[in-house]
Amino acid sequence: MDMPSPDTRILSRKSRIVERLAAALPKAAVIHDDAEVRAYECDALTAYRCPPLAVVLPSSTQEVAIALQICHAEGVPVVPRGSGTSLAGGALPTADSVILGVSRMNRVLETDYDNRFIRVQTGRTNLSVTGAVEQDDFFYAPDPSSQLACAIAGNIAMNSGGAHCLKYGVTTNNLLGVTMVTMAGEILEIGGAHMDAGGYDLLGVICGSEGQLGVVTEATLRILPKPEGARPVLMGFDANEVAGACVSDIIKAGVLPVAIEFMDRPCIEATEAFAKAGYPMCEALLIVEVEGSPAEIDEQLALIKQIAQTHNPVALREAQSEDEAKRIWLGRKSAFGAMGQINDYMCLDGTIPVSSLPYVLRRIGEMSKEYGLGVANVFHAGDGNMHPLILFDANKPGDLELCEAFGADILKLCVEVGGCLTGEHGVGIEKRDLMSVQFAPEDLEAQMRVKDVFDPDWLLNPAKVFPLATSQSRRQRDFAA
Amino acid sequence: MLSPATEAELSEIVAGATGPLRVMGGGTRAIGQAVLGEAVSVAGLRGVALYEPGALTIVARAGTPLAEIEAVLAAEGQRLPFEPMDHRVLLGTTGAPTIGGVVAANVSGPRRIQAGAARDSLIGLRFVDGRGTVIKNGGRVMKNVTGYDLVKLMAGSWGTLGILSEVAFKVLPAPAAAACLVITGLSDARAVAAMAAALGSPFEVNGAAHLPDAGQTLLRIEGFATSVAYRAEQLAKLLAPYGVVKVITDAAQVAALWRDLRDVKAFAGRVGDVWRVSIKPSDAPAMAARIGGEVMFDLGGGLIWALVPVGTDLRAQLGDFKGHATLIRADAATRARIATFQPEAPALAAIAAALRAQFDPRGILNPGLMTS
Numbered sequence: 050m051d052m053p054s055p056d057t058r059i060l061s062r063k064s065r066i067v068e069r070l071a072a073a074l075p076k077a078a079v080i081h082d083d084a085e086v087r088a089y090e091c092d093a094l095t096a097y098r099c100p101p102l103a104v105v106l107p108s109s110t111q112e113v114a115i116a117l118q119i120c121h122a123e124g125v126p127v128v129p130r131g132s133g134t135s136l137a138g139g140a141l142p143t144a145d146s147v148i149l150g151v152s153r154m155n156r157v158l159e160t161d162y163d164n165r166f167i168r169v170q171t172g173r174t175n176l177s178v179t180g181a182v183e184q185d186d187f188f189y190a191p192d193p194s195s196q197l198a199c200a201i202a203g204n205i206a207m208n209s210g211g212a213h214c215l216k217y218g219v220t221t222n223n224l225l226g227v228t229m230v231t232m233a234g235e236i237l238e239i240g241g242a243h244m245d246a247g248g249y250d251l252l253g254v255i256c257g258s259e260g261q262l263g264v265v266t267e268a269t270l271r272i273l274p275k276p277e278g279a280r281p282v283l284m285g286f287d288a289n290e291v292a293g294a295c296v297s298d299i300i301k302a303g304v305l306p307v308a309i310e311f312m313d314r315p316c317i318e319a320t321e322a323f324a325k326a327g328y329p330m331c332e333a334l335l336i337v338e339v340e341g342s343p344a345e346i347d348e349q350l351a352l353i354k355q356i357a358q359t360h361n362p363v364a365l366r367e368a369q370s371e372d373e374a375k376r377i378w379l380g381r382k383s384a385f386g387a388m389g390q391i392n393d394y395m396c397l398d399g400t401i402p403v404s405s406l407p408y409v410l411r412r413i414g415e416m417s418k419e420y421g422l423g424v425a426n427v428f429h430a431g432d433g434n435m436h437p438l439i440l441f442d443a444n445k446p447g448d449l450e451l452c453e454a455f456g457a458d459i460l461k462l463c464v465e466v467g468g469c470l471t472g473e474h475g476v477g478i479e480k481r482d483l484m485s486v487q488f489a490p491e492d493l494e495a496q497m498r499v500k501d502v503f504d505p506d507w508l509l510n511p512a513k514v515f516p517l518a519t520s521q522s523r524r525q526r527d528f529a530a
Numbered sequence: 531m532l533s534p535a536t537e538a539e540l541s542e543i544v545a546g547a548t549g550p551l552r553v554m555g556g557g558t559r560a561i562g563q564a565v566l567g568e569a570v571s572v573a574g575l576r577g578v579a580l581y582e583p584g585a586l587t588i589v590a591r592a593g594t595p596l597a598e599i600e601a602v603l604a605a606e607g608q609r610l611p612f613e614p615m616d617h618r619v620l621l622g623t624t625g626a627p628t629i630g631g632v633v634a635a636n637v638s639g640p641r642r643i644q645a646g647a648a649r650d651s652l653i654g655l656r657f658v659d660g661r662g663t664v665i666k667n668g669g670r671v672m673k674n675v676t677g678y679d680l681v682k683l684m685a686g687s688w689g690t691l692g693i694l695s696e697v698a699f700k701v702l703p704a705p706a707a708a709a710c711l712v713i714t715g716l717s718d719a720r721a722v723a724a725m726a727a728a729l730g731s732p733f734e735v736n737g738a739a740h741l742p743d744a745g746q747t748l749l750r751i752e753g754f755a756t757s758v759a760y761r762a763e764q765l766a767k768l769l770a771p772y773g774v775v776k777v778i779t780d781a782a783q784v785a786a787l788w789r790d791l792r793d794v795k796a797f798a799g800r801v802g803d804v805w806r807v808s809i810k811p812s813d814a815p816a817m818a819a820r821i822g823g824e825v826m827f828d829l830g831g832g833l834i835w836a837l838v839p840v841g842t843d844l845r846a847q848l849g850d851f852k853g854h855a856t857l858i859r860a861d862a863a864t865r866a867r868i869a870t871f872q873p874e875a876p877a878l879a880a881i882a883a884a885l886r887a888q889f890d891p892r893g894i895l896n897p898g899l900m901t902s
């Protein structure tokens with residue numbers, strides 16, 4: 050993955066830029082020491098690293114505005130950052146950029162149960178949003194597996210999802226309003242506690258814009274009353290096709306589980322060795338979870354089990370206790386960790402129409418042989434969001450490149466069957482140059498025109514999302530400092 | 531009237547246009563100022579292109595009648611989650627609403643409070659911009675963060691950024707049973723509190739309305755039969771402090787009741803202008819008092835429908851408030867005088883204008899519809 054070479058005119062002005070920032074902001078907010086900025090050289094796509102010019106960690110929206118005004122005036126690219134857990138390289142700096150991190154802005158500003166919302170500063174972690182309301186039996190629904198670490202800032206930028214989005218939707222469906230600072234330093238208030246912001250749906254286009262339209266500093270989020278209870282059922286099948294057909298039948302029967310998770314044999318074997326969750330050894334495993342009162346759960350699970358029976362499951366196990374429910378989830382939740390124990394891996398995130406599941410899994414299996422790299426599949430089956438994990442050896446020369454080529458082929462396959470490159474992780478740098486597989490030039494042009502409106506000089510997170518060649522003329526517009 | 535039969539023809543028409551175009555679907559949602567310009571109807575772009583019940587997704591051309599979509603879904607026991615309002619009832623319009631019109635106006639109904647608006651179920655679309663270029667965004671899968679979400683931007687843009695040619699939705703199973711809880715005689719403040727209590731419970735209320743004039747506060751639940759019975763019982767217990775709770779379980783009766791609420795039938799054919807005021811639910815009682823006319827609360831109070839004397843500038847009367855007021859029904863003279871949509875803060879209005887300039891540089895798509 051290439052990144053544009055840094056602008057030497059900016060590098061040569063580093064001390065002046067840092068001085069201006071330091072003069073306008075509290076001392077502790079500006080980091081420019083070579084050793085210290087190194088902590089911000091990458092996100093969770095760790096194969097790519099580059100220390101930034103400087104790091105700014107503001108404590109208020111006002112300070113964010115000041116920092117952006119200075120960077121704007123100096124023509125310095127800015128890379129917004131939440132917790133740095135992006136798997137797509139969304140928060141990867143360039144040497145000529147300033148990292149603007151919101152991690153110190155993590156306060157709850159307002160909690161309102163009557164109107165069911167919470168307003169937070171966006172540096173707050175996803176899990177601690179729920180943490181602020183769970184004692185009163187409310188929760189914030191989008192639950193990325195990284196929720197302990199990732200920030201609402203990154204969730205909004207990536208429109209993150211989670212295991213429960215089949216029922217509750219993703220970030221964009223749970224976002225009511227934002228405070229956002231434009232690259233020019235202007236503070237915008239969009240939406241709020243009332244439903245349906247007026248005018249064009251700017252909130253909708255900001256969510257998922259990967260830090261390219263503005264820096265989001267505060268967010269109004271929808272909170273929901275906790276369900277009375279939840280219970281998973283585990284089922285094993287002797288073929289991926291059969292598990293796929295079972296998912297489709299469950300959905301067609303009118304049940305809407307909160308989660309339908311899928312794991313294939315390589316993934317079951319790895320997690321079993323690692324987490325010992327007691328999974329059956331089979332070709333495909335489903336975890337289906339439903340919510341409600343005990344009686345409501347019984348009714349839904351009875352129907353689901355009845356459907357599963359028609360597909361001759363090799364295992365069918367309903368959690369009889371809280372403990373058993375935890376064990377069923379244990380394997381799924383430790384899947385990534387388990388794979389990490391045995392190998393380096395790259396986690397993909399394409400989405401496919403659920404009906405193409407068997408075909409896509411078969412093709413991935415064939416490609417795995419061609420490339421000579423193993424793949425384990427674990428994903429959100431209800432919505433077709435796949436997470437193939439390609440195993441490789443980072444120490445073996447050429448393996449990363451081979452893995453990336455394999456990954457690109459899988460994503461192209463997802464697009465070919467009517468799906469997309471990324472279901473929840475975002476494009477970042479990782480899928481940037483594949484965008485033209487999914488989109489025609491005019492589709493990308495329309496998207497870039499939106500960026501032209503919010504950030505005419507293309508200073509915010511400029512080398513992401515769009516193929517470098519496609520965005521080049523916009524990024525290289527000469528900027529008079 | 532221009533009636534393209536294909537997206538390609540639509541694209542040629544726009545590219546070759548020499549003056550303003552008035553974009554039409556079914557023509558049932560004549561909201562806002564009359565647009566001067568040559569009419570372009572997308573009614574010829576018709577038909578369900580793809581429907582996969584097992585994947586909960588449907589794709590249809592923009593001119594497909596909404597009724598056709600609903601029938602196709604119903605045959606598989608599914609439905610659109612957001613319960614789009616039928617504006618014919620309130621506006622007295624005729625014709626067949628199209629799915630493209632639903633998207634262009636982001637039309638939703640009472641279930642919006644739980645299932646989201648039209649934009650929340652919309653997963654992809656194709657449109658022709660003001661240059662005549664065909665653009666696609668999103669797709670046919672329900673989880674998709676590939677590139678910017680222009681799907682949301684187009685929803686509710688009233689044909690001012692582009693003319694929709696195809697739309698794709700995530701759909702949901704239709705419930706087996708429904709029930710409606712009714713409490714009578716609550717003040718506006720007590721009613722909003724009762725609705726907040728219900729919506730803050732785990733019993734999955736998906737409709738919460740209050741009709742001050744009928745003296746009724748209504749809550750809807752839907753799902754499997756035993757589940758609906760259980761939740762109705764629990765809710766009745768929870769709401770006991772607010773008064774006697776009557777439970778309607780006849781499916782047809784519940785459906786008819788909420789259809790009339792959705793369509794604001796109570797104001798149909800009555801003299802007066804109709805406004806739609808979107809606010810924070812707990813602000814509703816005070817807002818209703820400031821409005822003064824006859825009102826209906828939906829979305830737990832988050833939406834007030836108001837019937838006011840002809841020619842009332844409700845926005846001027848309300849002064850500063852958090853939320854927005856839209857003029858839905860009025861005579862031509864009033865509509866020419868009072869902006870349909872709430873004027874935006876200058877910074878946001880500037881962004882909206884810049885977006886229009888990007889997508890429709892010649893300013894030919896429904897000019898003035900959202901701005902005057």
Ligand SMILES: Cc1cc2nc3c(=O)[nH]c(=O)nc-3n(C[C@H](O)[C@H](O)[C@H](O)COP(=O)(O)OP(=O)(O)OC[C@H]3O[C@@H](n4cnc5c(N)ncnc54)[C@H](O)[C@@H]3O)c2cc1C
Nearest residue numbers: 131132133134135139193194200203204206209210260265
């Ligand atoms: C183990 C693991 C599991 C994961 N599981 C999931 C999952 O289940 N579902 C899922 O969706 N994702 C998942 N992710 C990906 C990642 O956690 C999400 O993308 C998350 O939302 C990123 O949040 P962050 O705060 O770490 O953002 P960062 O990594 O800091 O930044 C992500 C993007 O947001 C932009 N950004 C950051 N802050 C702002 C701001 N204030 N204003 C504007 N833009 C900003 C950045 O420029 C960047 O483009 C996982 C990651 C890991 C490492």
